[in-house]
Amino acid sequence: MPTDVLVLGAGMVGACTALQLARRGHSVALVDRQAPGRETSYGNAGIIQREAVEPYAFPREWATVLDVALKRSVDATYHLDALPSVVPQLMRYWHESAPGRYAAIARDYSRLIEHCLSEHDALIAESNAAQLVRKEGYRVGFRTRAAMDAAATNAADLRDRYGVRFELLDGDALARAEPGLHARLPGALHWLDPWSVSDPGALVDRYVQRFIDLGGRLVQGDAASLQPEAQGWQVRTTDGPLQARHAVIALGPWAGELTATLGYRLPLFVKRGYHRHYRGGPGLRVPLLDAERGLVIAPMAAGLRVTTGAEFARIGAPSTPVQLGQAEIAARELIDLPEPVESVPWLGNRPCTVDMKPIMGPAPRHPGLWFNFGHSHQGFTLGPVSGRLLAEMIEGSQPLVDPAPYSPTRF
Numbered sequence: 001m002p003t004d005v006l007v008l009g010a011g012m013v014g015a016c017t018a019l020q021l022a023r024r025g026h027s028v029a030l031v032d033r034q035a036p037g038r039e040t041s042y043g044n045a046g047i048i049q050r051e052a053v054e055p056y057a058f059p060r061e062w063a064t065v066l067d068v069a070l071k072r073s074v075d076a077t078y079h080l081d082a083l084p085s086v087v088p089q090l091m092r093y094w095h096e097s098a099p100g101r102y103a104a105i106a107r108d109y110s111r112l113i114e115h116c117l118s119e120h121d122a123l124i125a126e127s128n129a130a131q132l133v134r135k136e137g138y139r140v141g142f143r144t145r146a147a148m149d150a151a152a153t154n155a156a157d158l159r160d161r162y163g164v165r166f167e168l169l170d171g172d173a174l175a176r177a178e179p180g181l182h183a184r185l186p187g188a189l190h191w192l193d194p195w196s197v198s199d200p201g202a203l204v205d206r207y208v209q210r211f212i213d214l215g216g217r218l219v220q221g222d223a224a225s226l227q228p229e230a231q232g233w234q235v236r237t238t239d240g241p242l243q244a245r246h247a248v249i250a251l252g253p254w255a256g257e258l259t260a261t262l263g264y265r266l267p268l269f270v271k272r273g274y275h276r277h278y279r280g281g282p283g284l285r286v287p288l289l290d291a292e293r294g295l296v297i298a299p300m301a302a303g304l305r306v307t308t309g310a311e312f313a314r315i316g317a318p319s320t321p322v323q324l325g326q327a328e329i330a331a332r333e334l335i336d337l338p339e340p341v342e343s344v345p346w347l348g349n350r351p352c353t354v355d356m357k358p359i360m361g362p363a364p365r366h367p368g369l370w371f372n373f374g375h376s377h378q379g380f381t382l383g384p385v386s387g388r389l390l391a392e393m394i395e396g397s398q399p400l401v402d403p404a405p406y407s408p409t410r411f
């Protein structure tokens, strides 16, 4: 059977795009240069963030920006040599985070997030992946009463506007809920709706296996070889050249390299992040975000995974896991972390856009070419939703949500 669609990139976003197309009866080849789910979709905190109705904004408080500039923050840091290319994007990110603009962006964002559980649920069930998923939410722990009060006010506002659910725990209730914590914190906010995954890369694998079971082809190849053809698109793979009428670029942080060669100047940048696992200590029942230090401690199959905030650096620049060292110190104030599992920390790249929304839709100047990337902090959450939206756009069927706010033409 001839291939209808080439999907380039087998992270959470590409895997879900391929699967959503295959479920609708299309003949699809999923192309990656390595095994599926080995990059950003492997190393994240594994939270399906139903509460993340508002995307991660650029901080508006000058004190926070100054802390980052002076490298006093654990949450965010930067490479000096990346600044010439990153600062223009960060200025646009800051501009889009101004209250009025941000409110409109958050409305568009929430329309995707609101479908994340139902879309994952369908794929989890078909892929026999239920044992990887905890449906118990996650907690935000606070070191100060003031931070907890501010977060509670914000959470109540999100509940009233978007219907997301949470519970506040005082110090005793948190200690009872998470007996592994040795720190006595003032309390925590428990987001009740999100789910968490004990091995994010394995969930991508399950989705890809389901895609293969439905007749999809997983092929090794380099997306950089993509070429337009009279009848559509061609890519070189280890199985030889593959042609299809449609091609979807779902290369996450690497999407900008390919789209630039096709003449698109999209405002993309990466926020790098690190993780390391620890074994042999107490566990946690659900992930814990240490809000004031910007790290997550997540219970995973491989041990407790500590993940970091943002490092602004060039994609492919050498690893500088300073932030992870600081995050480890902060995490050890909360829980014992005896044995690191990896000698070298994992490093990944959150694929970000200046207006915080993913880029999904037809390429403006290339018929049959589609974009699906830029999912920033929530690509693991949004893979099934954006995969479905892309499949519906390619088919021309009624889309789950209006795709206009995510169109590549908006820049």
Ligand SMILES: Cc1cc2nc3c(=O)[nH]c(=O)nc-3n(C[C@H](O)[C@H](O)[C@H](O)COP(=O)(O)OP(=O)(O)OC[C@H]3O[C@@H](n4cnc5c(N)ncnc54)[C@H](O)[C@@H]3O)c2cc1C
Pocket (backbone or CB within 6 Å): 008, 009, 010, 011, 012, 013, 014, 031, 032, 033, 034, 035, 036, 037, 038, 039, 040, 041, 042, 043, 044, 045, 046, 047, 048, 049, 221, 222, 223, 224, 250, 251, 252, 253, 254, 272, 273, 274, 275, 307, 308, 348, 349, 350, 351, 373, 374, 375, 376, 377, 378, 379, 380, 381, 382
């Ligand atoms: C520390 C950290 C914590 C995070 N926590 C969460 C979280 O809790 N919840 C959440 O929703 N999101 C989280 N995220 C964000 C999330 O991980 C990303 O948004 C998401 O994984 C992006 O998925 P993707 O499929 O777009 O990209 P990727 O997973 O990076 O996939 C891109 C794929 O493209 C392939 N590729 C690249 N170049 C080529 C080429 N030339 N040829 C062929 N293939 C190529 C790669 O091999 C890769 O498989 C976190 C990110 C980080 C870094």
